[in-house]
Amino acid sequence: MTRTLAPPVLATKTTSPARTAPRARRLGPGKPIPYGRAAGPLLVIAIWSVASASGWLDPRLLSAPWTVVETGIALIENGKLPESVLTSLQRAGLGFVLGAVVGTTLAIAAGLSRVGESLIDGTVQVKRAIPSLGLIPLLILWLGIGETFKVVVIAIGVAVTIYIQTHASLTGIDKRYVELAEVVGLSRTQFVRKVVFPGALPGFFVGLRLGVTGSWLFLIVLEQINATSGIGYLMFQAQNYGQSDVIVVGLVVYGLFGFLSDSVLRLVERRALSWRRTLAG
Template sequence: MTTTATTPLVSTPAEQAPAAPRTRRRTLAPGKRLPASRIIGPALVLALWASASAAGQLDPAAIPAPWTVLRTAGRLWSDGTLSTDVLTSLERAGCGFAVGLTAGVVLALAAGLSRVGEALIDGTVQLNRAIPTLGLIPLFILWLGIGETFKIAIIAIVVYIPIYLNLHAALSGIDHRFVELAEVQGLSRVRFVRQIVIPGALPGFFVGLRLGVTGSWLSLVVLEQINATSGLGYLMFQAQNYGRSDIILVGLLIYGVFGLVSDSAVRIVERRVLSWRRTLSN
């Protein structure tokens, strides 16, 4: 009878040691974007406003409740007053923004792509930037009259300055190594501008565009209170004379919604146009 010797199984140190817990790598990025993140802050402010009004912490004559403001807005809209004023304000802001956008882009390209253009344009724009734009209103009234033309001109000035500054800074900040690379590759000036200059300057352009959109609404509030017979600013000015704080809040809320929507639209376009960039925002 033969006996078979069995060898004991010897475990290696690696098998004996327990598996080390897998540590999760810490990320420094902000994380995933929250859904509808742009309206969380305004919704919180609205909730606090409604809670304070319901608790009687706010004077209704100074700060009416949100439901009072909504009723006032509905009555003004059914009367046709609010719709007319909103359309008038949109037309003024749109015309001034279009003129300012065109002027800002043309001047920035001329100053950013040419030393002669920079010498002729940049100093003048910087001087214009140092002068308070609303302080030009009396002079523009003397030049252009007290009608719609001077309002559109003031809005255009408010819009073109941030667009010019940011686009010109973006053009000036393009790395010179890209210029040398384009020269080595034998690119023409048109291809150099199309393939290198424009993509490199787009981030700065969109920053200026967002500031310009916001500036058009901010200037409109003041301009529509000067010899105007319609518009949201005119509506708020008339409400001030009669002590109607609810109508004033209606105008302010509409301005705020317009500003938030227009800024969000620019952000969406920017995200799609600059989808090739890897930044903290995306």
């Protein structure tokens, strides 16, 4: 009697479920929130409104938001605010443009030449240690208290700010780029145009933004020193009469102009540096 053998059973290897690779953690701040920068000011206005409506805030110390709005409308209707705004814009704009031209020119001369750096950088660094507002008594002695004096003070402050940022960017170009430019045979002009200037643009725009903010800061102080016009003069007169609503209107105007001017520079910066990818998006 023949015995049939069953075919051998092959051991099958049990496979464990495939392991999924862990998802990479996002380290950046995420996508920009549309109009997110308005959240902070709106929160401040909301708290201010609640405090004024509930009586927690003395109107003699700080007027309610609706009172400030009514005062602003009245100042626009009687022509005081538009006239003051125009005067302040002329002072800040002229001082900023003059300071930007001077600061950029000095930074290029000092950043691209050792001779220029020897002649310019030390002097500017000494001036940097002296607050621009500390020069007011001397400049009044030289220029009087007219418009020239105010424009010059603003221009000096803006020029130093832009110089510091631009000069640091020009002299901070990575040495590897210099060596690469020498290897590919770029001329001095090509190296400056294709490597140095593009590399210095981020610092230059930072200087512009700090400079335009500084121009409004200097303007606030200057318009309260022997001035007869401008937003600062309007606020100084309101201080004498305890009109906190007029003072707040002036502060709001200063803040709006500072915010708008900085926003314009940010837009130009994004367009000019569209090749650069940063966390700010």
